[in-house]
Amino acid sequence: MANSVQPEVITNLPDQKGSNRQLASATMASLLGWSFDLYDLFILLYVTPTIGALFFPSSNPTLSLAAVYASFAVTLLMRPLGSAIFGSYADKNGRKKAMTVAIVGVGISTAAFGLLPTVPQIGVFAAIIFLLLRLVQGVFVGGVVASTHTIGTESAPPRLRGLMSGLIGGGGAGLGALFASITFTIVSALFPGEAFSEWGWRVMFFTGIIGSIAGLFVFRTLDESPLWKELQKEKKEKAQTKTIEQKPIKSLFTKYLRVLLVNLMIVIGGGSGYYLTAGFIPTFLSIINNVSPATKSGILIASSIITIISALIVGHLSEIFGRKKTFLVVGLINIIGLPFFYLSLADATTTSSIYFYTMCVVFLGNAAYAPVLIFLNERFPTSIRSTGTGLSWNMGFAIGGMMPTFVTLASGSVQNIPHTLMIFFIGIYLVYIIGSVIIPETKGNLK
16 A cells, blocks of 8 residues: 655644634635636536537537537646646745635636637637637646645644535535536526527626636635644744755655655546536536526536535545545445446436436536545645645546546547446546555544
8 A cells, every 4th residue: 555655743733723714714715716716617618519619610519529628628737737836836935825816817817718709700710729728727727726725624623624625625616617507597598599609608708707806805814824834934933944845846746756646546536527427417418418508507506506515525524434435435336326327317308307317426426526635635744735736636637627528539429428428437436446445544644
């Protein structure tokens, strides 16, 4: 079994509970920061058919869909770079500063999509510009993860860290999807039919700036992480800078490389579970179940709530039973449950059955990553925690985020997608289960 490198012990640690104000502020900032970050990404998932026709037109609808998902994967591939840049900055200069810049960057870059010309207007250059902007957005998205995924858990008392992991990771994702679902419902009503293809999709992207404005408002009352501040105090008082990691990225890829690689076995499973369920469901409902826009909006709103519930429950269970056991049980359930419920969803014909199977798929998919955030935090010391957590999360979720593209391409036709999903889930969760066996128990290692 792989051994995690033990983080350095920081003495004279302040009360982990901190002030109620700091805990509330850190929770709100992390939750909203991550939710608005994913809101900006979900906008693309909800307008996939429209974007495919306007920026990646093809006589084969499957190839058009694959092109849009590939553009989504492009953003995910840039996220590790964003984590390296912003994570290193956050470890050296504080989580708050890094979070503020990253979230503002995500909001502005998302709104810029609404200004882009389309292929019918300027030809292939429209697709090129679209992809370049996706690259820029990916860097900022990676930066958000490096800060939101550390300051919340570092500010929480030990008994709440599993719950906080689920709240930020899954709750933020659920809220982001919920906000996007509500926005999609409103904009679709305001711009029905062809009007949505003309202006509705642009309005969807323009709303991305809301997250930046809300983030700036929330961050005004946010203080730095207690653990990070204590680390800076240690550096100043003892003047032992040589014992503190001065180059987080170098340290991660040397001293902690084995830890990083083992982490990916879990994070890839969590990321794949998320993107092949909550992320893929909007498209699946449209092209496999052929549900109406109104029914689709209702299902997506309900699934967003289920995402939050799943993450909170499983995240807290990891605090009771440990991270290792929780990952193992979730992996064993998902390798059977996700193929079964997805195939059942494909065959569902009534609205009630479609609702039911979608909720089952979403619950299991989001359970896989609920404890991942706190698990990653516990694998790295405070001095490189933002960098280590951000890169582990974004590298794993980048691979997971490419799974919808791989599934679509491997299917060949729309009709084959359900069975292709079944094969992918079996392979993904075999790796996840093996990773669950290899990893050490990390509960209580956040120091």
